[in-house]
Amino acid sequence: MIKGSEMSVVDANAEALGVPRKQLMESSGNALADAIREVASATDCILIVAGRGNNGGDAFVTARFLDEFDVQVRLLGRAETITTDIARENWDTLVTAEYDTAEIRDSTALDLSDADVLVDAMLGTGISGNLREPVKTAATAMNEADAPVLSVDVPSGLDSETGDMADTAVTPDHVVTFHDTKPGLAELDADIRVADIGIPEAAELFVERGDLQRLSRRRDSHKGDHGEVLIIGGGPYTGAPALTAQAALRTGADLVKVTCPTSVAHEIQGYSENLILYPMQGRRLQPGHVGPVMEYAREHDVLVIGPGLGDDDETLDAARAIIESYDGTAVVDADPLQIVPEIETEANLICTPHQGELVKMGGRSSADWQERCDLVADFAADIGHTVLLKGAYDIVTDNDQHRVSRTGNAGMTVGGTGDILAGVTGALAAVQDPFEAAVLGAYITGRAGDIVADEHGNGLVASDLLDAIPKAMEQPKTK
Numbered sequence: 001m002i003k004g005s006e007m008s009v010v011d012a013n014a015e016a017l018g019v020p021r022k023q024l025m026e027s028s029g030n031a032l033a034d035a036i037r038e039v040a041s042a043t044d045c046i047l048i049v050a051g052r053g054n055n056g057g058d059a060f061v062t063a064r065f066l067d068e069f070d071v072q073v074r075l076l077g078r079a080e081t082i083t084t085d086i087a088r089e090n091w092d093t094l095v096t097a098e099y100d101t102a103e104i105r106d107s108t109a110l111d112l113s114d115a116d117v118l119v120d121a122m123l124g125t126g127i128s129g130n131l132r133e134p135v136k137t138a139a140t141a142m143n144e145a146d147a148p149v150l151s152v153d154v155p156s157g158l159d160s161e162t163g164d165m166a167d168t169a170v171t172p173d174h175v176v177t178f179h180d181t182k183p184g185l186a187e188l189d190a191d192i193r194v195a196d197i198g199i200p201e202a203a204e205l206f207v208e209r210g211d212l213q214r215l216s217r218r219r220d221s222h223k224g225d226h227g228e229v230l231i232i233g234g235g236p237y238t239g240a241p242a243l244t245a246q247a248a249l250r251t252g253a254d255l256v257k258v259t260c261p262t263s264v265a266h267e268i269q270g271y272s273e274n275l276i277l278y279p280m281q282g283r284r285l286q287p288g289h290v291g292p293v294m295e296y297a298r299e300h301d302v303l304v305i306g307p308g309l310g311d312d313d314e315t316l317d318a319a320r321a322i323i324e325s326y327d328g329t330a331v332v333d334a335d336p337l338q339i340v341p342e343i344e345t346e347a348n349l350i351c352t353p354h355q356g357e358l359v360k361m362g363g364r365s366s367a368d369w370q371e372r373c374d375l376v377a378d379f380a381a382d383i384g385h386t387v388l389l390k391g392a393y394d395i396v397t398d399n400d401q402h403r404v405s406r407t408g409n410a411g412m413t414v415g416g417t418g419d420i421l422a423g424v425t426g427a428l429a430a431v432q433d434p435f436e437a438a439v440l441g442a443y444i445t446g447r448a449g450d451i452v453a454d455e456h457g458n459g460l461v462a463s464d465l466l467d468a469i470p471k472a473m474e475q476p477k478t479k
């Protein structure tokens with residue numbers, strides 16, 4: 001079962017893997033033709049009613065696979081207004097190859113009387129709102145016609161995510177849906193067939209550029225809408241929390257604050273004027289700091305705990321107390337990772353260990369990445385949190401689901417890249433679901449590393465990645 005919005009992520013990932021949308025459209029059209037052949041008899045007239053989007057495009061392809069039938073293709077609207085290049089190219093082919101095509105300007109001119117089989121290719125997953133003309137009248141005519149109706153992907157007028165039917169939505173006899181069934185089809189009284197259109201499994205397993213579509217930023221937003229992140233770090237180290245905080249800012253968090261021991265506050269502030277600091281008396285995090293830290297924590301959307309804290313017993317005790325009493329979302333990195341499995345908490349944790357830290361947490365790894373996925377998924381289930389295991393293949397799992405991100409390069413084994421990942425993930429977790437935040441955090445951080453490796457090769461340093469984060473978050477344009 002796949003949501004329409006998810007389908008578009010998977011489509012774009014397939015494209016990134018070298019299977020362009022036009023090729024998927026070819027497979028869709030072909031699969032559709034197979035289904036039509038099963039319901040049609042030799043002398044039948046197949047009448048395709050197409051819209052101006054890719055749903056129509058699928059059916060333009062179908063026409064070429066049904067040369068043994070009498071096929072008529074009717075486009076609702078003018079060919080110049082077809083919304084995508086791939087649909088328009090397939091329409092142009094039909095016209096050039098002299099298929100029986102016509103542009104319908106006025107829906108009352110749509111004549112369905114010759115049809116033995118009607119193909120509803122007006123609207124697919126691209127629908128928004130109630131049916132508008134000329135689709136509305138055409139849908140009513142299709143419902144009133146005697147011929148059986150076969151809908152392409154989803155019935156026109158059905159919201160594939162919610163199952164909501166527009167007033168005059170098409171009520172088909174058959175539906176051929178692509179790749180996977182859609183939630184909105186569940187209640188439909190029709191014969192539903194799922195067609196494999198050649199999307200590789202990898203398009204769902206591997207995080208690819210299509211996943212960037214999950215990043216959403218509302219235009220009418222206000223300060224605070226994109227998250228306030230509190231970093232709890234520093235003490236023995238100063239660079240780590242500064243990198244984490246700057247990475248969170250570059251990812252788009254509105255406010256990022258760092259709570260750290262007074263001994264290092266000045267130095268951390270020195271890295272960037274963009275950081276706001278909450279210094280805590282002393283040289284390292286201690287149990288006495290827990291009260292004030294929790295007060296700050298409640299004012300923020302997400303915590304990132306760990307960068308540069310060190311593993312002093314008192315520090316780990318304080319970290320334990322913070323995680324125990326917190327009930328929001330927190331990214332846990334570095335030394336406090338080792339105490340996570342023994343902590344009972346309401347908090348939603350995203351743990352970001354590398355192999356060594358995973359083992360220290362009590363988890364098991366394997367040289368084989370697929371086996372590693374299973375082991376980490378089991379471990380995530382045991383501890384009840386999301387785990388992002390860093391490596392050449394970053395594995396993200398919350399037990400229910402797992403994804404693998406392959407961005408990044410050998411140069412990134414340099415110190416500090418993990419601190420950046422924690423900051424990127426923290427900023428994302430302030431505005432989206434923890435699993436998605438971890439998936440995108442891994443992908444974006446690796447992509448930032450790939451961008452700077454073009455210039456610095458293996459000589460890249462963690463701070464180079466900061467400026468590359470916004471570019472790494474950019475979505476490629478699709479038509």
Ligand SMILES: NC(=O)C1=CN([C@@H]2O[C@H](COP(=O)(O)OP(=O)(O)OC[C@H]3O[C@@H](n4cnc5c(N)ncnc54)[C@H](O)[C@@H]3O)[C@@H](O)[C@H]2O)[C@H](O)CC1
Nearest residue numbers: 024025053054055123124125126127128130131132153178
């Ligand atoms: N991997 C796959 O599943 C593939 C699916 N394909 C097919 O593509 C469609 C989705 O195509 P898209 O272009 O995004 O949208 P539609 O064709 O569904 O509709 C866009 C079209 O409709 C107009 N419109 C929107 N809402 C309304 C409305 N309420 N009333 C009237 N008109 C409306 C809008 O203006 C546009 O013109 C998917 O379903 C599959 O069939 C591809 O083949 C690739 C592989």
Ligand SMILES: [K+]
Nearest residue numbers: 120123152156
């Ligand atoms: K349709």
